[in-house]
Amino acid sequence: MDPNNNKNYQIAYSDPAVSFLTENKNSITMDVLQKNCPDSAAIKIFQELNPTLIVPLLQKNHLSGILFLGERFYFDAETGIDYTEYEKNLVLSIGSLAAIAINNATLIERSSTDMMTQLKLKYFFFNVLTEKLDNAMSEKKPLSVIMFDIDFFKHFNDTYGHECGDYVLKQVAFLIKQNLREEDLASRYGGEEFTVLLNETTKDAAIAVAERIRSCIENHDFVFNNQHMHVTISCGVAVFDHESNPVTIAKQLVNQADQGLYMSKHNGRNRVTYAPPSLVSLDDEESK
Structure with missing residues (x-):
C-alpha cells in the first residue's frame, strides 16, 4: 500500500x-x-x-x-x-x-479553538507562550509577540450588521494565518483583537511580519453583500531578549505588545509599533 x-x-x-x-x-x-x-x-x-x-x-x-x-x-x-x-x-x-x-x-x-475564526483561543495561546518563553529563557533565544486590533470595528457592525462583523473577523483571521509560518501560533485574543506568537524571531523579523500582515489586510478587497469595505488593523510588537528584555512571565510580554498596539491607535491607527521594554515595568507586572 x-x-x-x-x-x-x-x-x-x-x-x-x-x-x-x-x-x-x-x-x-x-x-x-x-x-x-x-x-x-x-x-x-x-x-x-x-x-x-x-x-x-x-x-x-x-x-x-x-x-x-x-x-x-x-x-x-x-x-x-x-x-x-x-x-x-x-x-x-x-x-x-x-x-x-x-x-x-x-x-x-x-x-481550544475559536469556532468562528478557527484560530486558537486566548487560554491556549498563553499556555503555549509560557512554554515557549521558558525555552527561550533557557536557550537565550528571541521570542516575539504581535497584538492586532481591527480599526473601527464597531463601524462594520453598526453599518452593515453583526453578520458583516463576523465576516470581517473571519477574513482578518484567515489573512493573519496565511502570512505566518506553520510553526507560528495565532489566536483570537478576544473581540476584534488577535495575538501571534513568533518563536525564535528577532525584533526586525517580527516587525516585518506584522507589517506584512497589516499591509495585506489594508490592500485586501473585503466584499460583503456586494459592499466593498476598507479594513485596516493596528499592531503592537514585543520581543523577549535575555539581555535587553528578560521578561519571565508570558503576560508581561503580551502587555508590552498591548502597549505598542495602544501607541499605534494613539498615533493614527493602521500602523505597526514596536514596544520598548520600558513601556511596562517588570517589577510592576510581577507584583500584580
Whole structure:
C-alpha cells in the first residue's frame, strides 16, 4: 500500500461504504466491501490503496476514520486465509482504541479553538507562550509577540450588521494565518483583537511580519453583500531578549505588545509599533 501524499482520499459521509462499515462494525476485506456496496464511489479510492483488511474506527456508533492494512508478511498458503477471525477481532480492538484517541484529540482541538475564526483561543495561546518563553529563557533565544486590533470595528457592525462583523473577523483571521509560518501560533485574543506568537524571531523579523500582515489586510478587497469595505488593523510588537528584555512571565510580554498596539491607535491607527521594554515595568507586572 503506497498512498499518494498529494492526493485527497476524503470520502463523503453519505457514501454507502461509510454506512456499511458503521453498521457492520467488523473488519472486512475488499471483496466483502465491493459485494455489499457496488454503488460506492469510495470503492475506487479503496482499490488504489490495495488493502488486505479494512478496519472501521468507531466511537459511539460514529465512524471517525478507516484503518487500511497493507500486504501482510505472513500468509497461510494451505488455507488461503489472510487473517483469522481472532486476528480480525484483535485488529478491530486496536481500531477501537485508535477511534477513542481520535475522538479525544478532536475534543481537545474543539475546546481550544475559536469556532468562528478557527484560530486558537486566548487560554491556549498563553499556555503555549509560557512554554515557549521558558525555552527561550533557557536557550537565550528571541521570542516575539504581535497584538492586532481591527480599526473601527464597531463601524462594520453598526453599518452593515453583526453578520458583516463576523465576516470581517473571519477574513482578518484567515489573512493573519496565511502570512505566518506553520510553526507560528495565532489566536483570537478576544473581540476584534488577535495575538501571534513568533518563536525564535528577532525584533526586525517580527516587525516585518506584522507589517506584512497589516499591509495585506489594508490592500485586501473585503466584499460583503456586494459592499466593498476598507479594513485596516493596528499592531503592537514585543520581543523577549535575555539581555535587553528578560521578561519571565508570558503576560508581561503580551502587555508590552498591548502597549505598542495602544501607541499605534494613539498615533493614527493602521500602523505597526514596536514596544520598548520600558513601556511596562517588570517589577510592576510581577507584583500584580
